[in-house]
Amino acid sequence: MIDQKTLAYINLYAVLGALENLCELAPEASALLTNKKPLSIGFDVKGGPAATITFYNGQCRMTDGCKKCDVKLPFGSPEKFNGLIDGTVTPIPTKGYLHIGFLLKDFTKLTDLLNKYMRPSEEDLKDPDFFKINTTLTLYVVGVAIAQIANQDEIGKFSAAHTADGSVLIGIDGGPAVEVRVKDHHFVTLKRRPEKFRAAMSFVDYETANALFNGTVNALTALGTGKIGMHGLNSMLDNINRILDRVSIYLA
Amino acid sequence: MSKAAEKKSYPCYSTAKSDEWYARAAKVIPSGVYGHLGPAEGQFIPVNRWPRFMEKAKGSYFWDVDGNRYIDYMCAYGPNVLGYCDPDVDEAARKQMELGNCTTSPSKIMVECAELLTDTVASIDWAFFAKNGNDATQGAILTARAYTHKKKLIFFNGFYHGVSPMVQKIDYPGVTPEDVANNLYVDWDDIEGFKQLVAENKDEIAALIAQPYDHGNFYDNKFPKEGFWQEIRKICTDNGILIIVDDVRTGFRLDLAGSDHYFGFEADLICFCKALANGYNMSAFCGKEFLKGAASGLSYTGSYWMSAVPFAACIACINKMKKINAPALFKELGTEFTEGLKKAGAEHGFDLVVSGAPALFYLRIANDDSLMIHQDWIAECVNRGLFLASHHNHFINASLTHEDINESLEIAEEAFKATKLLHPEIG
Numbered sequence: 001m002i003d004q005k006t007l008a009y010i011n012l013y014a015v016l017g018a019l020e021n022l023c024e025l026a027p028e029a030s031a032l033l034t035n036k037k038p039l040s041i042g043f044d045v046k047g048g049p050a051a052t053i054t055f056y057n058g059q060c061r062m063t064d065g066c067k068k069c070d071v072k073l074p075f076g077s078p079e080k081f082n083g084l085i086d087g088t089v090t091p092i093p094t095k096g097y098l099h100i101g102f103l104l105k106d107f108t109k110l111t112d113l114l115n116k117y118m119r120p121s122e123e124d125l126k127d128p129d130f131f132k133i134n135t136t137l138t139l140y141v142v143g144v145a146i147a148q149i150a151n152q153d154e155i156g157k158f159s160a161a162h163t164a165d166g167s168v169l170i171g172i173d174g175g176p177a178v179e180v181r182v183k184d185h186h187f188v189t190l191k192r193r194p195e196k197f198r199a200a201m202s203f204v205d206y207e208t209a210n211a212l213f214n215g216t217v218n219a220l221t222a223l224g225t226g227k228i229g230m231h232g233l234n235s236m237l238d239n240i241n242r243i244l245d246r247v248s249i250y251l252a
Numbered sequence: 253m254s255k256a257a258e259k260k261s262y263p264c265y266s267t268a269k270s271d272e273w274y275a276r277a278a279k280v281i282p283s284g285v286y287g288h289l290g291p292a293e294g295q296f297i298p299v300n301r302w303p304r305f306m307e308k309a310k311g312s313y314f315w316d317v318d319g320n321r322y323i324d325y326m327c328a329y330g331p332n333v334l335g336y337c338d339p340d341v342d343e344a345a346r347k348q349m350e351l352g353n354c355t356t357s358p359s360k361i362m363v364e365c366a367e368l369l370t371d372t373v374a375s376i377d378w379a380f381f382a383k384n385g386n387d388a389t390q391g392a393i394l395t396a397r398a399y400t401h402k403k404k405l406i407f408f409n410g411f412y413h414g415v416s417p418m419v420q421k422i423d424y425p426g427v428t429p430e431d432v433a434n435n436l437y438v439d440w441d442d443i444e445g446f447k448q449l450v451a452e453n454k455d456e457i458a459a460l461i462a463q464p465y466d467h468g469n470f471y472d473n474k475f476p477k478e479g480f481w482q483e484i485r486k487i488c489t490d491n492g493i494l495i496i497v498d499d500v501r502t503g504f505r506l507d508l509a510g511s512d513h514y515f516g517f518e519a520d521l522i523c524f525c526k527a528l529a530n531g532y533n534m535s536a537f538c539g540k541e542f543l544k545g546a547a548s549g550l551s552y553t554g555s556y557w558m559s560a561v562p563f564a565a566c567i568a569c570i571n572k573m574k575k576i577n578a579p580a581l582f583k584e585l586g587t588e589f590t591e592g593l594k595k596a597g598a599e600h601g602f603d604l605v606v607s608g609a610p611a612l613f614y615l616r617i618a619n620d621d622s623l624m625i626h627q628d629w630i631a632e633c634v635n636r637g638l639f640l641a642s643h644h645n646h647f648i649n650a651s652l653t654h655e656d657i658n659e660s661l662e663i664a665e666e667a668f669k670a671t672k673l674l675h676p677e678i679g
Contacts, residue, residue, distance in 0.1 A: 155422055233622050246423075
């Protein structure tokens, strides 16, 4: 049921893409990059996605493609790249050997930190600040994963083919949100609250969003109790919810 | 007192007890109320303005657990065709209940019911009874495959033909790619696309299953283009493809002789449910003589499929629909109501689009492309006692009176005013 190419898109854009938000949200992540020279790492997956993460000034940003990067990590297949995320594959850079120290130390610490926030212990989740960061990061990861599944996964493409054009807001009331943009059945997710949208799915609080993402609350029940609100062209949300079902398979 | 001063006002209802019952339900029933009657699939937006449980129903009204009365244009999503608790239907059901209902040997009333149905519906020679619409569409598909020994089915995009995996979609929970591997899809009214599909799958297609017109959700309902069904009939006949008409929703509201009759063609198999027995639980798939053998050979039955009470209700219901010429009445009442709605909407700056048959009208406020204004207006209506659906076709029932329509229009007008306050951008 899992397509490795789709998983590679999710792992790169949604999971590693969350590093940029981690640096914004978690001071310990930002601290790892402070007072360091700017550096960019390119991930080039044969038969799959390619993107560059640039680290600078306590922050990082992801851009498409990896033609201009200081360190280039090539992967022979989506499976190999997914192995990097699983921790079963150690990449060998084809460019930027001088920066191997950053890769082995700082980048690894950063991804360990991401892992800590994305796969938290029950104890960590009791800390309200940690809980908020975990929920926010999960929203971003899920939001970006929706677009990857809609564009790459065969069943996701079926849902995308039935989704009307426009923007969809998925967000927490008074908190973070993502904009899922649909144009000609192609999906793009922007990690921001859209000003205009055709449909919205909103969670009344962080707890509801967290519970939904972790599968401890059912979306339909939460809609019934008003913990999740929907508004607008709900046929878009219907299709996105079907894709959301598949997100949990890929991110399990 | 001036006429304006006499006008009743319709304050918003409290649905606090519905909230309480829903909280209880959610603990012991998946999603509280699953399916089309529930707040998610039923598109209750926002949920706290909608009733979730009823206390009682009569005629065109139901009362929720908070004691609020609603003029109901959803009619239990169709089964309420003569009015809730219709005295004639209920009396027939009560009499049969005294004789027996679910018994080892079926009642002879099943035969009388089949005779009445085959006399009423133009294109059919036999009736196979079941319980829900899904039983009927599944039975028809099995019959088509059994007769043709072919596996593929054509669907028009936007379809809904029940809940069995084979008629759901590949991205629905619990459905596997194998479940829908034999399904072919084409757009409604696309004759060329249909021809191409038939050519590409020559000798593999058992049947086309289709609603008589496109009454999907979230978009204006569409009648077929002139000559559409006649051309489809010819292509299917020429290629050995059976036509299954899913008349579950539209049956008897357009034409007592069947919706294929209404559109001037003949189905090979036709499915009925909602309007058959005024809420008593039964459905039927019916067909032409040449398919009776195939239907006879099916391994297809259920514990309650031959219960006698619904047959008694069905006979009373069909006879009453004939007596009052129900389709003509539905058309008249539906037209009166929807014309009134459009007029009231226009007076307040709302572009209310009405589509589909008047008996099953579909509503959409077209002032914005997100349907948010529409949803706000629907919530204002429902919360004042006019029960409409957000994005589903509606249903007229025979007990609806002109007074009900007038009251409904007053509520709708008040709802337009309230919605305008929420959306000052409407001129």
